[in-house]
Amino acid sequence: MSQPQKVGFVSLGCPKALVDSERILTQLRFDGYEVSPSYTDAGVVIVNTCGFIDSAKEESLAAIGEALEENGRVLVTGCMGGGEQANLVLERHPKVLGITGPAAYEEVLSEVRRVLPNPHKPDPKLDLIPAQGVKLTPRHYAYLKISEGCNHRCQFCIIPSLRGDLVSRPIGDVMREAEQLARSGVKELLVISQDTSAYGVDIKYRTDFWDGRPLKSDLINLATALGDLGIWVRLHYVYPYPHVDNIIPLMAEGKILPYLDIPLQHGSPSVLKRMRRPAAAEKTLDRIKAWRAVCPDITLRSTFIVGFPGETEAEFEELLGFIKEASLDRVGCFKYSAVEGAAANLLDNPVSEAVKEERWHRFMALQQEISSARLKQKIGHSLDVIVDEITPDGAIGRSKGDAPEIDGAVYLRDNTGLQPGNIVSRKVTDADDYDLWTD
Numbered sequence: 001m002s003q004p005q006k007v008g009f010v011s012l013g014c015p016k017a018l019v020d021s022e023r024i025l026t027q028l029r030f031d032g033y034e035v036s037p038s039y040t041d042a043g044v045v046i047v048n049t050c051g052f053i054d055s056a057k058e059e060s061l062a063a064i065g066e067a068l069e070e071n072g073r074v075l076v077t078g079c080m081g082g083g084e085q086a087n088l089v090l091e092r093h094p095k096v097l098g099i100t101g102p103a104a105y106e107e108v109l110s111e112v113r114r115v116l117p118n119p120h121k122p123d124p125k126l127d128l129i130p131a132q133g134v135k136l137t138p139r140h141y142a143y144l145k146i147s148e149g150c151n152h153r154c155q156f157c158i159i160p161s162l163r164g165d166l167v168s169r170p171i172g173d174v175m176r177e178a179e180q181l182a183r184s185g186v187k188e189l190l191v192i193s194q195d196t197s198a199y200g201v202d203i204k205y206r207t208d209f210w211d212g213r214p215l216k217s218d219l220i221n222l223a224t225a226l227g228d229l230g231i232w233v234r235l236h237y238v239y240p241y242p243h244v245d246n247i248i249p250l251m252a253e254g255k256i257l258p259y260l261d262i263p264l265q266h267g268s269p270s271v272l273k274r275m276r277r278p279a280a281a282e283k284t285l286d287r288i289k290a291w292r293a294v295c296p297d298i299t300l301r302s303t304f305i306v307g308f309p310g311e312t313e314a315e316f317e318e319l320l321g322f323i324k325e326a327s328l329d330r331v332g333c334f335k336y337s338a339v340e341g342a343a344a345n346l347l348d349n350p351v352s353e354a355v356k357e358e359r360w361h362r363f364m365a366l367q368q369e370i371s372s373a374r375l376k377q378k379i380g381h382s383l384d385v386i387v388d389e390i391t392p393d394g395a396i397g398r399s400k401g402d403a404p405e406i407d408g409a410v411y412l413r414d415n416t417g418l419q420p421g422n423i424v425s426r427k428v429t430d431a432d433d434y435d436l437w438t439d
Contacts, residue, residue, distance in 0.1 A: 003187050004034045005118040008042030008071060010063050013050030013237075015192050017078055017102070018137070019145040021048045024077070024108050025434050031109065032118050039070035043116040044097065049089075051079035051162060053339050057088070057127050073097055073115065079162045084340075102163050103148055119386035138388065140186035140421030141232075141404060142375065146174050146222065150194035154265075155276050155344035156308065156336065159194055162194060168200050170242075173219040175225050179211075188232035189374070190403065191222075197239045218245045227255030232386065232423075234403055236261040240287050252295040257400045264302045267322020268315040271308055274347065287324055299401030301330035306363055307356030308336045309347035316359050320366055329374050330407050331367045335360050345387050368433050375408075375431040385438065386408045387422045397424075399436065408434040 007028055011021035024046065024122040026036055036042040045067040049060035058082050068076045075098045077124050080089055082101030089099060097115050097411055100107040137143065138243050149164040150157075153212070178189055200217040207214050214344055215221045220243070226233045227352065233256040240262055264284065304323070306316065323331065335356040338345050385397040388404065395415040412426055413419070426438035 001327060004032050005043045005116050006034045006036040006041055007112060008036045008039055008067070009118070010045065010067060010242065010326055012048060013052070013056065014058055015143045016145055016148075016194070017048055017050060019143050019192070020103050020105070024048070025106050026214070027109055028103060028112065029082070031113075032117075032232070033112070039067065041073055042073075044073045044075055044112060045071045046112070049078035049080035051085045051178050052159070055337070057085070057215045057319055057340075061089070061092050064089065067170065068093060068095055075108070075115065077098070077104060078102050079182065081161055085162075105418050118241065130238060132218065133371065137404075138353075138420060139185055139189065140386065140388075142186045144171075144174065144178055144181070144189045144191050145193060146191060146196065147193040147202075151194065151198065153276055154275065154368060155288055155347070156305070156339065156342050162180070163194070166198055166202045167196065167202050167383075168217060170206065170208040171200075171215045171222055171226075172210045172241050174222065175210040175215075178229060180227055182231050184230045185421065186231065187423060188438065189229075189233065190234045192236045194237065196237045196241060197241050219243070223247050223256050223345050232257050232400070234259050235404050236262075238262055240284050245287070247382060248291050248294045248298070252297055257303070258295050258329065259300040259401055259403070260298065261301050261310065261403070266308065266315075266319055267304075268311075271315050271319075274310060275308060275344075276306075284326055285322070287373070287435035288314035299329045300326075301332075301403070302328050303332040303334065305334050305336050306349040306359040309344055309351065309378055310349040311336075311351055312361075316362075320363065322372065323363070324366060327374065328367075329371065329401060331371070332399045332406070333360055333363050333367070372431070372433040375436060376433070378428045378436060379431055382425050383410070383429045383436070383438070384411065385426050387412070387418050387420050387424065387425055389420060390415050390418060408436065410438060411438045412438050414439070 001417050009025060011018055039045060047064050048066055050056040057080060064076060066073060074096045076089055076096050079102050081099045086099045098111040100111060147166055147168040149166045150159050151166045153160060197219060199222060200218045203217055204215045205218045205435055207216050210225060215225060227250055238260050264325040265275060383399045384396045385399055387395050387397040394411040395418050396409045398411060399410050428436050429439050430437040
């Protein structure tokens, strides 16, 4: 019997790209290929790239270079595989064997078959593939991508040119994948897309079927159906549109996690207007107050940009005032960086790097105070914690208010009988600026 060909894989970028990698790897396994954990015995190496900002591009180009040096046979896919960025890859690394764009699953497989024909045909009795497919996350949580692309045209973003306009998956397809993941032992689903709150708008919220039930492909029906699975459901990249208000009662009822990742980007109306941000005119602070009135335990996380072209000191002060009043639980902040192809590159009055740096430190100092104060309020209260890791000193997990890799951690002093994926209740005994400790 012929031996299967081996393929190496390097996955870079955001969780949405990680899902693309999982789908490609799953299809490779179905086609009878093996995935190699090293460069040395791989017949070809696939590099799934990120091209959103300059530092991500450089990381991707470096990874391609390393794969070429270590193996010599490389296929490139992902965000740097489309448009002008593909030319950049070829300029830097002309020896790559082929390039495909983001979410181009069939094209990637065609390229692999072209450069590495595989005579091995998988035997269902021997080549076991998990029903949920190949996952790159720990067994107890998984990302669930509900759509591709984005309809917005934010000045600083090139996602629509990389991944196209919004394309929502029918709700039946999403729910079948989610159900299979739950059956396989996943305890937490992280719902992702470029704009989760816009889910279904492109297909006019078309009715689809899951488990014999007719469901409209919209966010409220999706959240409700996911809540029926009986596992943690966490929503990411949700813009504060009015219809999102309908999701908050589901959180208060415990159907889905009381957690919203809302990419606000700034707090000054004039900066948001220059950014061409969606929902910039919404009364976001009033909406946040209303959400907390319905679900007091809700955790809100967001990201912001300082130093956007034209940002004045007064506008930055507006941002500081916004985060002080919003009192968000989890916040990330980035210094504005020009992205090749972004419309913001044409704006006047760039902010100097020194000013960006100074504003970033002021922003983070204020948010650190806010985060610390909010976490200290949890001392003495019991929280549900999902265990991620067992250590000699105890266990490390996350509360319902912590997404993996981007938020804080909960440190458990006692790991007796615990294993990753367990969900346990613990009383909080201490807190710092970002993390919690329990008994």
